[in-house]
Amino acid sequence: MTILLQVLINGVLFGTMYGIAAIGLSLVFGTMRIIFLAQGTMIVLFAYLTYWLFTLLGIDPYICIIISVPVAFLVGLGLFYTLFKEAAAIEDKNVSLLLAVGLMYMVDNLMLTIWTANPRFCATSYASFTIRIGDVNISFVRLMALVIALAAAFVVFYFLKKTRLGTAVRAAATDMQAVKLLGISSNWVMAVAFGIGIGLAGLAGVVMASVYSFDPNYGFTFALKALVALALGGIGNVWGALSAGLILGVIESLGAYYIGAGWADAISYAVFILVLIFMPNGIFGGRAVTKKV
Secondary structure, three states: OHHHHHHHHHHHHHHHHHHHHHHHHHHHHHHHOOOOOOHHHHHHHHHHHHHHHHHHHOOOOOOOHHHHHHHHHHHHHHHHHHHHHHHHOOOOOHHHHHHHHHHHHHHHHHHHHHHOOOOEOOOOOOOOOEEEEOOEEEEHHHHHHHHHHHHHHHHHHHHHHHOHHHHHHHHHHHOHHHHHHOOOOHHHHHHHHHHHHHHHHHHHHHHHHHHOOEOOOHHHHHHHHHHHHHHHHOEOOHHHHHHHHHHHHHHHHHHHHHOOHHHHHHHHHHHHHHHHHHOOOOOOOOEOOOOOO
């Protein structure tokens, strides 16, 4: 039972990364109706930014949040207005998807050129610190990742529910034409949603740099895992996306322990396929992932 509890805790803590990324994907998909496959690559990019700030300037990774998140938001606004603004207005969303794929490969190769394929990690003084509760060990940095994920989910939820701009984003996710008829700029609403999505990628990048070793090739795999979490949680459900990320982390952790580490990815993708077939709205509800848009 102690081993099982340890495996479950590790899975929950590991799944926080998937949850943060899934919230960002949910916002982008909800307003723009595109699957932003470059989300994982953007997370890795901001993990490298965190690594640089830590290595060259000695800034603690958690302090880097106040730098990385605003920069990521501005990068999101820039990407929307330069790459995705015109594509978002086109009914055929394959154009936006291809743009996202092109951006992913371009940034991947750029990171590979600048930082090479050698794994990087922010070796802080507390990286190996653990909190012991009975016979269970809890990694401090992974626990902080969970706290950050919960805080991010709460902030996004509050923004969507309690602010006028957040209400406009929710309205755009439901009916963009109605938003236009009310005189609200659809481009600004989509730009804000896209900026927040990339801002969450910046936050996830800080967490990644402080918890795991990473390299430029990790982005695509991570984007797929976030997509699985998005399918589990349901489109447009902030807490569902976060919870689904935690569930996915537990599934992978249990699979790796009882079956083998090599089966973890296969199990995740099998769950993804089954959810799309039998629960297209996700475990926690939301708009159907398979809905034609």
